[in-house]
Amino acid sequence: MANLQMPLLEKSAIQWWEPVVWLLAFSAPWAFPHHALIINEIAIVALFAVSLDLVLGYSGIVSLGHASFLGFGAYTAALFAKWIHPDPLLGLVVGTAAASVLGALCSASILRGSDLTRLMVTLGMALILFELANKFDGLTGGSDGLQGVVMGPVLGRFEFDLMGQVAASYSMAVLLVLFFLARRLVHSPFGATLMAVRDNRLRAMAIGVPVSARLAVVYAIAAGVAGAAGALMAQTTGFASLDVFALERSADVMLILVIGGVGWLYGGVIGAVVFKLMHDVISSITPQYWTFWMGLFLVVLVMVGRERLFKPWTWMGRT
Amino acid sequence: MTADTVVLQTHGLVKRFGGITATDHVNLTITQGARHALIGPNGAGKTTLINLITGVLPQSEGRITLEGVDITDLAPHQRVHRGLVRTFQINQLFSGMTPLETLTMVVSQHRGLGARWWQALGQDTSVVERCGQLLEQFRLTDVMHQRTEQMPYGKRRLLEMAIALACEPRVLLLDEPVAGVPAGEREELLHTVSALSADVSVVLIEHDMDLVFEFAKRITVLVNGAVLTEGTPAEIAQDPQVKAVYLGHGEGAHV
Amino acid sequence: MTILFDGIAYGMLLFILAVGLSVTMGLMNFINLAHGAFAMVGGYLTVVLMQRFEVPFLVCLPLAFAGTALLGAVLERTLYRPMYRKPHLDQVLFSIGLAFMAVASVDYFVGSQQQIMQLPEWLKGRTELGTGTPWELGMGHYRLFIIAVCAALTVGLQYVLSATRFGSRLRASVDDPRVAAGMGINVNMVFAMTFAVGSGLAGLGGALGAEVLGLDPTFPLKFMVYFLIVVAVGGTSSITGPLLAALLLGVADVAGKYYLPKLGAFIVYCLMLAILMWRPQGLFVRQGGK
DSSP: OHHHHHHHHHHHSOOTHHHHHHHHHHHHHHHSGGGHHHHHHHHHHHHHHHHHHHHHTTTOOOOSOTHHHHHHHHHHHHHHHHHTOOOHHHHHHHHHHHHHHHHHHHHHHHSSSOHHHHHHHHHHHHHHHHHHHHHOHHHHOGGGOBOOOOOOOBTTTBOOOTTSHHHHHHHHHHHHHHHHHHHHHHTSHHHHHHHHHHHOHHHHHHTTOOHHHHHHHHHHHHHHHHHHHHHHHHHHHTOBOGGGGSHHHHHHHHHHHHHHOTTSHHHHHHHHHHHHHHHHHHHHHSTTTHHHHHHHHHHHHHHHOHHHHSOHHHHTTOO | OOOOOEEEEEEEEEEEETTEEEEEEEOOEEETTOEEEEEOSTTSSHHHHHHHHHTSSOOSEEEEEETTEEOTTSOHHHHHHTTEEEOOSSOOOOTTSOHHHHHHHHHHHHTTOTTOOSSOTTOOHHHHHHHHHHHHHTTOGGGTTSOGGGSOHHHHHHHHHHHHHHTOOSEEEEESTTTTOOHHHHHHHHHHHHTSOTTSEEEEEOSOHHHHHHHOSEEEEEETTEEEEEEOHHHHHHOHHHHHHHHHTOTTOOO | OHHHHHHHHHHHHHHHHHHHHHHHHHHHOOOOTTHHHHHHHHHHHHHHHHHHSOOOHHHHHHHHHHHHHHHHHHHIIIIIGGGTTSOHHHHHHHHHHHHHHHHHHHHHHHOSSOOOOOOOGGGOOEEEESTTSTTOEEEEHHHHHHHHHHHHHHHHHHHHHHHSHHHHHHHHHHHOHHHHHHTTOOHHHHHHHHHHHHHHHHHHHHHHHHHHHOOSTTHHHHHHHHHHHHHHHHOSSOSHHHHHHHHHHHHHHHHHHHHOTTTTHHHHHHHHHHHHHHOTTOSSOOTTOO
8 A cells, every 4th residue: 555655654764955964064164164163062062952852852751860871871981981991983883872771771850740740759869960070070070071072983983173173073873873863763763752752641552552762772772872972072072070960051941943844853953053053143232141142942832832833843734 | 142252351350549449340251242232321431431442541340251261460652562452532633743644653553564764655555455445445645645734524524434444443432433423423433333344343433323223233331330230222222221311411412 | 945945936938938939839739949039039128128228127027929920920921830841951951040040140130248137226136045955945036036937927828728718719729730721720829829828938038048048149049959958848838838847947956057067058958859759759749539
């Protein structure tokens, strides 16, 4: 029944503009070498936002503590590079794996209770990790942060340069790979059951979806991706600090996702670009009052209606 | 009474909420191929009973067996895997998905493909074929690309049923399936249910007595959480106790 | 014992600060992360009144309540009301946005330094009881004052809830707004009044607490976590729940900081996590409650 399969498969088909956008993105650090550093930051934040989308957009789990995994990945990768092996890819794998494990362990806490409970539990997790990192300052450098992380060359060949071009390309490559894996995931039957759980958990159970198991798996995956973003952060800056666990991080990434559009992986990417650029522009006009404008933006955004403004995919006639 | 195979049985099922006993030592027996109706006045505990049987509510006492296997301690989704499927009195649908997506997802999940993350939804042709069959069977083909939240009520009720059937039930529990459905479509819906093979045993909760007597071969009457009586439609229609219960609430109470 | 005393004072203060949030959550099913901002407004209002207009402290308290309540009423009608039916995520974003705006505005207009609250003479000082014994109790007069005021307020709240018509209207609206409206209860009015009073109480708490907790523009964000803990652990279907939760939190925090200063806030967070995992609906929810 081709006429049934086509609409379904269309969703996961790669649109014409996608390769163009990615090609442009990859060439950016080389075309604009003075902006390579911020491009790197944008790629990392985009990855972080995409990981939150898996949890928030596709599974309906409201989390104010996603930075837990960002930070855990960052510190693990930093420590790995410092004490065990400076190879970036190895460190990336280790950071991602560690964050995944943490995610799997924490998933038990987000399964029950209301949205408020989940908010509190995720928030609490991030706060606890913050405190732990602070206390074990022998290992983590405490409030000074973990410094002196020197990375080896990527793939044994590309040294991290001062301009940050290699870093930006590296981060972008990781973003691309993980992005497309996530894409596969959300368009698969697994992804469909996640959305079912998000839309109607009771009914999802009633059709045989093992809700708790599914949520645990996606939470662990999202944690891993966030951990990868954290690892990239530590590796490309050579540094890991406590604010990686801070509430601001978790709140920022939620804002980014909302700006770009929840439930649409590109939302995280677009949100990251817009957010970072907005941040730069507004900070140069009124350096102290970024918080005010961000707050106002949020209020207006919600009042106008997130759905109406920021679901570009509905403009193109897709869900 | 012929010795039919028992497919679903509850043994002394009890549910208490604080001081209230919502389900009072209910022993229900459903045989293979049953067309069994569960009736009773509002608040009798019919939906609670369904919730207990499907595992959505934990019971205070008692046991449940499905095809001879004790399922009392199984999680709801595990009971679904064993063929115990229900529909909901109030539509429980997936608002953001279209019927095509919904049914493809349900069929995939049922066939054990729900955990597959690398294959796109809709790539498996047999899944899509089955989905197409269901869409036709429930006359949903014309709305299959509409998001559920935009569909008219009657169609949503059809989808509600389609989802349940997509799970290939062996025991199907229907909670007021035609509530709010326009008259013409009611017949269709019930006809679809009646036309199910004898492999599927159906338990129907309904208020519309005409439909109950038309459809059911056996009726259980539930009052205040306990079984008042049970029998064939003829027996129930003549039972003075049942009449008393219903006369008190108005003759042939319709929803 | 002093620790217990200090913990109770802290807990009662937290309760008054958080009770508005709890009722709002239970009544309007609205997660208001800007609640701390109302407390901050009360605190700053008091400081300004005392420093610029030399209003006596005791007079400032009811003024802080009234002022914040008024602000709450206005905001409820204009900004909050359209938000009730939105999903929780939207509410979180909206109220965080408001909180950010409040924080930044205060920072801009008043500056980011800590505000010093000048207590009247009769509230300063301590009374020591049983010095030298294990039951040694040092009661700061101000903390005693706080306990007294908060206890009176709690009793008052409980009375209003259980013995007045407004209270029964409120309880009916919490149980089921549609049915309540069907019975002729002006649910909008109940919401507005409750929100106003809840915000007013937060403002009062902010004024009372400025001396103990400190007052600067980061107040709403710093303490929001504590308020949320009180609400999440105490549940939203009664006021005794949050009261007990607040007391528990207050004592745990003070005791933790005293006995295990290395771990400090960490204990509180772990405790909260443990409680929420054990009882996701909160510790003190009545059976079958929301």
